[in-house]
Amino acid sequence: MKQSILTFLTRTPLHVGAGTSIGVVDQLVVRERHTRFPVIPGSGIKGVLRDLFGGSGPESDAAFGNNDQAGSLFIGEGKLLAFPVRSAKGGFAWLTCPLALSRAARDCGFTYAVADIKLADDQAWVTEESELMLGIKVIFEEYPLLVSGKQLGPVLAAFQGLSDDETWKMLPKKLAVVSDEFFQHFAENACEIAQHIRIDDTTGIVADGALFNQENVPSEALFYAVINAKSDVSLGALAAKLDGAGNILQMGANASTGLGWCSTKLLK
16 A cells, blocks of 8 residues: 655635634534544545546546446545634744644644643743744744744654745745644634625625634645555655646535645655
């Protein structure tokens, strides 16, 4: 069994919906039950990749299966690895946490030592090149955190090759590690909430039932999915299809209004 990693860096806000909610936000994004991190279901990734192959046909069926046979590619869910938040210095920061780092080390084979990153809830680690610091602190959203370490060289080395997107090249100046609790808070509460309405052509006002709020994962969030393959043939075909699409895919809902466009990279 061959293994590859497919990464997604959101170029525009992303909405992979969890259905209608009865809460304040009408349409929430899909989240992991235990961490509350946004997630891209493997079924959604598989559907988008199958469309990349033309939907059906011998090549698509070999890769993704049909009613008579299983495919040779096994698509995992897209897990959140880096989440963008507002920063008082440097514009924005990419945050990650020990939990996300540990899972990426397990799934992607990264060799950095997560145990060496020791954080209290009010602390953060940044890189040596960081532009996020105000004195000895960083401020993410409304939270000031004390910078307690800058030894992120191994993490930075592992992360830099995850995307070829131009924005990702700013990672050395914008990467920070915060506690699991803070990362969970930001991932759950710092997503965008977009207002949607539909105007009735006759009355000129909002149509009944046509006012709703939609939660979106912000631009510049990084997800990764593990892809296992029975053969190199289908994996090579997937790489060729992604290259043919310019390594850009549209994920989730609202494609016609520009949501869900992602820079992708297939890593062997």
